[in-house]
Amino acid sequence: MSTTPSTPRLAGQHAGYVRFQLAAFRAKLRPSPVMQGVAARLTDQNIADLAAYFAAQPVGPAWPGGNAALRARGEALFQQGDAPRNVIACAICHGADGRGNERLGVASVTHQSPGYALAVLRELKNAPSFGGIIHPEAMRIALRPLNDNELRALAEYVSRMP
Secondary structure, X not given: OOOXXXXXXXXXXXXXXXXXXXXXXXXXXXXXXXXHHHHHOOOHHHHHHHXXXXXXXXXXXXXXXXXXXXXXXXXXXXXXXEHHHOEOOOHHHHOOOOOOEOOOOXXXXXXXXXXXXXXXXXXXXXXXXXXXXXXXXXXXXXXXXOOHHHHHHHHHHHHHOO
16 A cells, blocks of 8 residues: 555455556566566566455555546546547446456556556557557557646555545
8 A cells, every 4th residue: 555656555456457558567568667676576476476365455544635637527427428529438447436357357446546556548548559569559549639738646545436
């Protein structure tokens, strides 16, 4: 349960998502010199064990404070999207509560720090095509029409969503 704004909260994250991300770091498909170094030393069993451990932990509390107006804009984008601009609602895949879907491999985004959430949204929006790996590709396409202020709004909302 990270309280550091730049470190993800893994408590309550779906095991399949954690396994996928650690494998992506280990294969150097996801950028992060720190995580690539950590993941390089992990066996498949280590990854499975870590994923099971984190999935069994309760999701932590929402981050305190924040900007109410920005959060409201993020909530609208998350829950309804913006149809005239072809912006899909995040809730379509991540669920109205942001908890994702283990069966489909969709991450829980609830209560990540605003800074970490924004960094990941930017990373996914600006990522090159992963050549058919569905989740990063879907995120890259879904985030394409959003500007940086809208990414900030989404990060504000997911960090403090009910």
